[in-house]
Amino acid sequence: MNDSPTPHSNVAEFSVSELSGAIKRTMEDTYGRVRVRGELGRVSRPASGHIYLDLKDDRSVIAAVIWKGAAAKMAVRPEEGLEVIATGKITTFPGQSKYQLIIDNMEPAGEGALMALLAARKRQLESEGLFDPARKQLLPYMPRVIGVVTSPTGAVIRDILHRLSDRFPSHVLVWPVRVQGESSAQEVADAVRGFNAIDGTLGIPRPDLLIVARGGGSLEDLWGFNEEVVVRAVADSDIPIISAVGHETDTTLVDFAADVRAPTPTGAAEIAVPVQAELAAQMAQLAARLRAGLSRSTDRKKERLAGLARALPHPDGLLALPRQRLDGQQIRLGAALDRFTTQKRSRLITAEAKLSPARLIQRFENVRSNLDRLSRGLPSALSRNIQTHRRELEFRAQRLSPQTINRNVKAGREQLEALERRNDLAVERLIGNRNDKTRQVSKLLDSYSYQRVLDRGFALVMDENAKPLRSSKGIVKGAGLTIQFAGDDRLAAIANGDAVPSSSKQPTAKPPKEKQAKSAPAAQTSLFDE
Template identity: 90%
Template sequence: MSNIPAPNSNVTEFSVTELSGAIKRTMEDTYGRVRVRGELGRVSRPASGHIYLDLKDDRAVLAAVIWKGAAAKMAVRPEEGLEVIATGKITTFPGQSKYQLVIDNIEPAGEGALMALLAARKRQLESEGLFDPARKQLLPYMPRVIGVVTSPTGAVIRDILHRLSDRFPSHVLVWPVRVQGETSAQEVATAVRGFNAIDGGSGIPKPDLIIVARGGGSLEDLWGFNEEVVVRAVADSDIPVISAVGHETDTTLVDYAADVRAPTPTGAAEIAVPVQAELVAQMAQLVARLRAGLSRSTDRKKERLSGLTRALPHPDGLLALPRQRLDGQQVRLGAALDRFTTHKRSRLTTAEAKLSPSRLIHRFDNVRSNLDRLSRSLPSALGRNIQTHRRELGFRAQRLSPQTVNRNVKSGREQLVAFQRRNDLAAERLIGNRRDRANQVSKLLESYSYQRVLDRGFALVMDESAKPIRSSKGVAKGAGLTIQFAGDDRLAAIANGDAIPAMNKRSSAKPQKKQPKAAQTSLFDE
């Protein structure tokens, strides 16, 4: 029987859209806003900024979505495995015939869940060495530029600026960020990396120190500073970082990664810079000490100089002897100048006499006569020199004539043939002498060979490794032996102290008939 209603049945007919809309209204009217407790399962963050996740317990799974606007305002960042209480409204998604929870607020299901997540994250980052004290940097003593990462509208920045102006006025750069909410962690990490990326080329000075600050609050309010992205940015900073998040009792993971932790934002300003008035007073004290030290040193030097001065003799006593020597030298100098002038004058007179015109004319005539004589003898001398060189050249030409060269070549060839003949004879005599000596040595070696001993009736006994046996001691029973005679080798074995002969190793003849054991004798019987 068919269950399909007749065309005139009174069952209401819906379209797909109408039925989906009716279910949607029913769900929303029935439940309205709800609070659901569960564990976060799959958490997806697409580029749209919305967050899609699952709420689950041990028997069911509820799909949920957080729209972009609500996600930016949340203090707790949804993470897989976190137990939370989600507040929102139930609705349906007709496109996939499924229902879901639209979440507008998430809070941890008690501080125990957040603390467990915080402890697990701390162990993970600590195992990577991000909290290692060896990574921490020293703070500059007097930073010229201080970068502050905080909210520009809160009381924190005013406290920091006020404290800095009281202690040591400095150039402060503020990077405004949200210190609470979904995007706070990413904004703080971007600010820290941004300060490190400043190169000073754009006119903005690079900070010498960074302060990451926020006021106090609950664990959920400070959760952004426990995010992994913030911790890694602070740990990787090349600029020293002071963490000033919350009150003195509040501790976040940024405090472990920072180079120095301050109890409060005001305490961070006190750590960052010294007190200017104290520095001025200290400088004044050091200047006073320096002046006093210089004065004492000068006084001591004066006293020492006075003492040394008293030990010196009177200047007149020091200068009396040199003055006397100077007077004596002055007297001697006058007389010496007179003698020197007289000597030079006499030498000048002598030279003047030698340079008279008559002496110069006489010397010029002598030089001219010598020159005339040499000019007259020059042609004959040149002729004699030319004849001498011509005779020497003719003699050399006769020595280099073809007949002379041929005679020298023939004589050299005859000498070479004679030398070669003598060399051949000497080589033959040397080879003959070496051959005779080699024959003598060969005969001598053959006479010393053990083969000649075997020819005289002796035998050589060797063990299995072909080593000669010199004594019967140490030869084990049953050991194989090789006995070498003059003509062949035989094998033997030791049994009960006797040597048992074996087949001839070299000869192919049949083995001899074995003798009775009683007739065998040991080769090693002594």
């Protein structure tokens, strides 16, 4: 064993922190500020607001970070797959022994990259139906409240307000947002959703129309209106939206998702409301046309009424015939009343003559004589009636004598016995038919029984659960088996073991031929040998 001390080295000794700090200073001094071109890989946006991403090419990857303050000022929103030119400084992160690029500015690597990204995004959103014309809503003709989503300090809002004031003064609600930078897309989307969430219960009226506006600029300046979050918010809006982003030659994805696209913000105000003076002139013209039409209609009705009046006969001529008929009916009514009165008077006199005292006395005497006659004949009539009922009762009593009842009982008993004999014969025939059918079914069942197959020299192999085995694949080594022969003879066997008689039933006492008895166990054992 060598106990000699290790010789001292002339190389300087550093602590881990000292070495990490020296590397950090060297990296920052050597690469103070760099411009790097590459493709954005992983892009992460935590709740802190910073952006962590990878900048890569076909061979290498550099980790990068954009601090929250720099991210809010960028015109281009970092997205995976976008080719950019990033400007910043190289530094190290001692906590993980890696270097990274701190980005403070980012621009697309040429307009072609942005156009390619824009075309791909347009195809994706169009395939989802966000640009479908069937989704677009009609604009209200005269909106009472107009919501404007734009920057509150630019010339755009002044142009819109000035044009609305000239054409048709309306109630305007402005939702201030950033129209450029990293956070502009989210602010515009939140503004559109915020206007849609207004229900008018807090004293703020709900807009009838929205205008999303911004002045002209480059593709990078207008990129916030190509973001997916803005396009989806505009497409999902329940309030009709006019898109007025950029100049007439500028086109963004918001223009396709909006209900109407205006060439400029001023043009959006012109589309939103009509001209009040033109409306007043049109209303005056329509009112004049209405008055003229009513006057002409009244004149035509007067002329027609005068013509119809000339065609009508004189009122006296119209009433002459009805008046004559009324006079004739009046004369006939008087004569009819006189005749009716005369008839009623004569009938009253006739009835009065019939009600004289002599007639009443005679009528009373006739009734009394009839009663006397009927009272004299009443006892004999009652006697005759009693005799008739007595004879009828005697006849019925004869029919209910014991001899008659016995005859009826005997006849009923004979009829019942005949029915019993017929019923017994029918039951015997029915039982015989059922027995014949049962024997036929039993023979058919016996012919299909597997016992007949066993009688022809076959055997049935079952597992431990008494389930038949259809092939050798179901046999498990060491498992118990039962083999059934004809006559319910059974053998118990174990795979790779000797066969023993089953406990369920012993083989029959009649021994088979000696040669077969000696070879049967060997054959059964060989079935399960491997």
